[in-house]
Amino acid sequence: MAEANEVTFRLTRCRRSVPRTRALAHAVLSGWGVSQAVLESAELVLSELVTNALRVRVPRDRQVGVRIARTLKNGLLRLEVSDAGSGRPEVRAPGDDETGGRGLLLVEALAHRWGVDEREGGIGKTVWAELKAPDIVPESVGREVAAVMVRLGQRVRVLGEWRTVRMVRTESYAAGGLAVVLGLDEGPALRVHAAEPLSVLDGGVPSVREGPEGTPG
Template sequence: MFRLPALSASVADARGRIRARLREWGAGAELRDDASLVVTELFTNAVRHTDSEKITCVLHDCGSVVRVEVTDQGRGTGVPAPGVAGADEEGGRGLLLVSVLSLAWGSDPAEDGAGRVVWAELAAHRAPH
């Protein structure tokens, strides 16, 4: 688990930490790439769509599944849902991408009642030995 300031500049740090932890766990390149992209999208959404000061990331090794959780401080509006972006729009595809890369994803209220946990579960491909 790690907690970072809710700043765009923290996204690269979160991505690097996820990649490093997955490498320690022996995860294959595909999982490291997919999880990096998923945490980038979830962390970016927490920065853009909530009024959080800090964002918490947790990575769980559940055997055949790796679960990424991003928790904000709950001052956002609405439940995360994939957007519909036009062909010329730069953003709006993040959660669609998360849904394609993940076995499942969703959101739940944070345990402390303040905030939201947005999570994604990815198939745990292991690097060959």
């Protein structure tokens, strides 16, 4: 079964909802494999957004909605907190003697970006923040082929990094046998035995292969 890319839950309007939010966020984000630094920032951002939502004046039976989502393609976490209150939160610059009013300053400092949207199909608003989380992007998994089967435009794994193949040619070893030389987008060319297994990812560049001495293969 595919792992969920979003989690939603609702909170009652009480003080216990803030630590509950942090605990739920910790469980979700740990399961998604985010780094400790991103996890701590996300917990803090989400708890500040929930704290602000709980302070909004609304009927007592109105709950606070929370959504935690990830975008694997871009490596982003999106945190959303919805309430039934009117108005839009604004970043303040509280004085040194004020004990509150710094929540959105923290959100602005820790988030990649944040904003406020009207709730779809209901009253109130949704305050959201996005954080960069490259750890949630799944690592590409290649397939193994013999070096002689590698084509232009494919990516090969070299010393733990994926490199795009820009040139392919074959050479003969002095002692006999065939070698494959791969020109890469970064670093020196890779020269391996034709039967050497390499991990590859397919690309979209047509194949042009040269034979020994630079002749077409």
